[in-house]
Each structure stands twice: as structure tokens, then as C-alpha cells.
Amino acid sequence: MKQTISMHEPRTLLRPAALFLGGIVVLTASSWVAVPMVPVPVTMQTLAVLLVGVLAGPRFGFAMIVFWLGLAALGAPVLSEGKAGIAAFVGPTAGYLLAFPVVGYLAGLGVKTVMTGHVSRFAGFLALHGLILLAGWAWLATIIGAREAFAAGVAPFLIGALIKSGLGAAIMAAFDRVK
Known part of the structure; x- marks a missing residue:
């Protein structure tokens, strides 16, 4: 039987809200770990996007990433080098940013289907x-x-990408051991 969350049960909403906020914090922090390059800086964003998708699941991870990008579009300095606003979505980094929600969703879906072992992850x-x-x-x-x-x-x-993929697989292996 599927359990539904009632608005009369605030404690049941607290955990998802805290996880959502935590995902936004992780995505933002990963943006600020940057090596400036032209025209696109090197950040930890891609690793964070993958891990958010895997750990939160495809839909919840997708929602976190879209919300985070929405904050950026509204002017919050959550992207690399504190970039924000619509300019980030039409400048050199736009293609990468627009891929993030799709990739987060696919990572969450993949870990439930084909990415089940260390090598496949x-x-x-x-x-x-x-x-x-x-x-x-x-x-x-x-x-x-x-x-x-x-x-x-x-x-x-x-x-x-090679290093961050290995790091992501290692982090997931550590999560496997904790379960």
C-alpha cells in the first residue's frame, strides 16, 4: 500500500525538505570549487549533478537540479565564479547547464537499472x-x-570527467558499504 504525505503531518515533510535543501547546498558548493579557465571553468558540478541524481532518485534529483538552476536564473550566485542570471543560460556554459537536469535524471534512473555494480557505475x-x-x-x-x-x-x-567518474563510483561504493 502506497503511503501519502498529509499536510497535517509536518514531520513527514521535514525530511524531504531537508534533503532538497541539502542537494541545493551540495550543487552550489560544487560550483564554487572551480579552476578558472576560458571559456568554461573546471568545477565539481558534474560530479554533484550525478550524485544528486543517484542519491535522490531520478525525479527528486531532477527537481533539485531544476530548482538550483532556477535560483541561478533568478540571480542567486549559485553557479561557478558566482555567475547568476539569464546570461549564464545564453553564454558559453549554457549547454552544460541545460544538460544537468537530464543527466541527473538519467543517473538516478541508471543506478536503479543498469548501473548496479562498481564497473557499471x-x-x-x-x-x-x-x-x-x-x-x-x-x-x-x-x-x-x-x-x-x-x-x-x-x-x-x-x-x-574520467577522475570524477571514478570518484563518483568510489563514493557510491562507500554508500553501498554503509547500507
Whole structure:
């Protein structure tokens, strides 16, 4: 029997609200861990997006990421280098940002279906990093050209994607041990 949350039970809403806020905090903090590069900085955002999706589940993780991006669009300095506002969604980082909710959802879905072991999680995280880079490249290519976009917006991030995918798989392995 499926249990529903009643508005008359405030304690039942406290846990999801705290988890939601925690996800926003993790996403924001991951943005501020940055190595400035032009035109796109290196951050821990992609790892946080994957972990939020995996740990919160596809729909809840998707909602957290969309809300976080909504805060950025409204002017909250939650993105790398304190960027905020609509400009972040039309500038060089737009493709990466717009891929985040989709990738968070897919990570949450993947961990329930195909990303069940350490190796498959690593491969899944790597593929999802690839999807973020592909979206970032596609958008950036419209601004500076395909070759330049690959050189500036994909190639420098390949090693980081590999490392962050391994780190994500290791974090999930640690969560497995805690269960």
C-alpha cells in the first residue's frame, strides 16, 4: 500500500525538505570549487549533478537540479565564479547547464537499472559526463565554431570527467558499504 504525505503531518515533510535543501547546498558548493579557465571553468558540478541524481532518485534529483538552476536564473550566485542570471543560460556554459537536469535524471534512473555494480557505475558516470560535454560542445560550437569548441570546451575536461567518474563510483561504493 502506497503511503501519502498529509499536510497535517509536518514531520513527514521535514525530511524531504531537508534533503532538497541539502542537494541545493551540495550543487552550489560544487560550483564554487572551480579552476578558472576560458571559456568554461573546471568545477565539481558534474560530479554533484550525478550524485544528486543517484542519491535522490531520478525525479527528486531532477527537481533539485531544476530548482538550483532556477535560483541561478533568478540571480542567486549559485553557479561557478558566482555567475547568476539569464546570461549564464545564453553564454558559453549554457549547454552544460541545460544538460544537468537530464543527466541527473538519467543517473538516478541508471543506478536503479543498469548501473548496479562498481564497473557499471563508473562506465555510466563516464557516459553521462560525455553527454554533458556533448551538450556543452554543441552549444559552444554555435558561439565559437566546432573545432574551437572541442579544443576549449571538451578536450580540457576529458581527464576531469574520467577522475570524477571514478570518484563518483568510489563514493557510491562507500554508500553501498554503509547500507
